[in-house]
Amino acid sequence: MPGFESISDQKQPIRILTSLFQKGAVPHALLFTGIEGVGKKNCAIAFAMLCNCLEKRHITGDQAGADFSALSDGSFINPCGSCRSCRKIESANHPDIILIKPVGAFMRIEQIRNLGDIIAMKPYEAKMRMVIISDAQCMTPEAGNALLKSLEEPPERTIFILTANQISDLIPTIVSRCRHIRFNPIPLTSITEMLVAKFLLDPESSKVIASLANGSFSKALKMGANNRVNWINHRKWLLNDVARKCFTGEPSDAVAEPYGLIFALSNKLSGNKELLFESLEMIKTWLRDIAIYKYSPDKVVNADMIKSIRSASEKISIKSINSKVNAIHKAQKNIQANANLRTTLDVLMLRLAGA
Known part of the structure; x- marks a missing residue:
């Protein structure tokens, strides 16, 4: 499933993002916080697809659920998933969708400096260039200060999306320059149902694994896949x-x-x-x-x-x-x-x- 439809149990963050897009009020920097494995990175990619989609489509309120409502007719906008731009972003081949993640345990200043060289140029083809900084809590202090310069003077047609476990993991000056969107842990019932459906586990074992995953889809998937x-x-x-x-x-x-x-x-x-x-x-x-x-x-x-x-x-x-x-x-x-x-x-x- 393309775009936001693939993200489970995060109606509120998606409602906020689609509302910002519809109003033309997307800030230059967003901060997604929440535990590992709740869909922060996937949501950032879906939002990049939405901002650059060549088609777009509406999902009705009945399909999406009432909390999704971002448009006056009770629907929300979703990327089409099939246009040239969406396909490139989904396959991680779009030149203007830049993903930065830690190398080893840390994200170092060289990575942020290299990013600065890239965003100093105009986007190649995107309407909105997206810089997704995954696990931003892993930035060294030097890397954080280097990023701060870009957030203070953001390049044209560029949106930063940072993902982190919690606000306290980042320096306050970075947090203050971002629009914060909180992602909640995935409900126990949703993870249990996923484990039963995907791995054909019995309900009791699925519930135990779901409890141990503590609201994280990625942890539950890892544990469910390790059947031995x-x-x-x-x-x-x-x-x-x-x-x-x-x-x-x-x-x-x-x-x-x-x-x-x-x-x-x-x-x-x-x-x-x-x-x-x-x-x-x-x-x-x-x-x-x-x-x-x-x-x-x-x-x-x-x-x-x-x-x-x-x-x-x-x-x-x-x-x-x-x-x-x-x-x-x-x-x-x-x-x-x-x-x-x-x-x-x-x-x-x-x-x-x-x-």
Whole structure:
């Protein structure tokens, strides 16, 4: 499906974009924020198609849903998907649709300087040149400052679209020069239905994977495609091991297990890099459940592990949970920056254990 029709459960962002286009009020810089895998990049590409489509077509309000309404007749504008411009953009062959993404863990100043050389020239054929900067939170400070110059004096017929996880990941001066559009996590039911339809998984397994994906289509697709992994059993093993070896008491408590047993867990995790990031996300979700249980037990994600969650919730404070979640965030960033994997995981396990 071309354009916005391929983007699931993001009616509000699409309504805003189509309204801006219809009114001729598209700003020179847009910032799309939201967790990974909710359609930010795809929406940026669809909007580039819309702004340069040679045909365009209306989708009725009944087809699109009431929240899409951007035109007076209750419809919204969608790119045709079949004209020369749309086909080029969809196949990533349009010379004026420029995608910048991190090289490795960072987006460096050389990439932004090269971009500056390109946009200094007029667009080749596009009505509106689009510069899509994916994962803008990965820009180095030098790259961010270099981009700021282009945002302050945008070239003619050029629109910047930045995607990032959250506003706080970017320098405030960049945020202040962009129109912010927030993308919400994908609902659990939508991800579950997708997994059942695409991978023919049973509803129970699909719901577990959807919960672990935490609102991200891309994570759910990755997990669903990896059929050789029994995610339900892997999750239970991991969380039971964390609960047993990394005691969820206060930081001042003594470690419940000898260091050797704690490090055995980090050894297992470091030995399976393919599942490492999903495993760390599982631990974060479990810690979130421990916090949520204190106030809304019915809203925990790992509902089949409610007994261990209740037990842990009685032993750990919100402050300690936050400290442990922050430790996981720090470990994830260090791993992305190519820090020593085993050392990073050893330190993380000690922090989870309260050591």
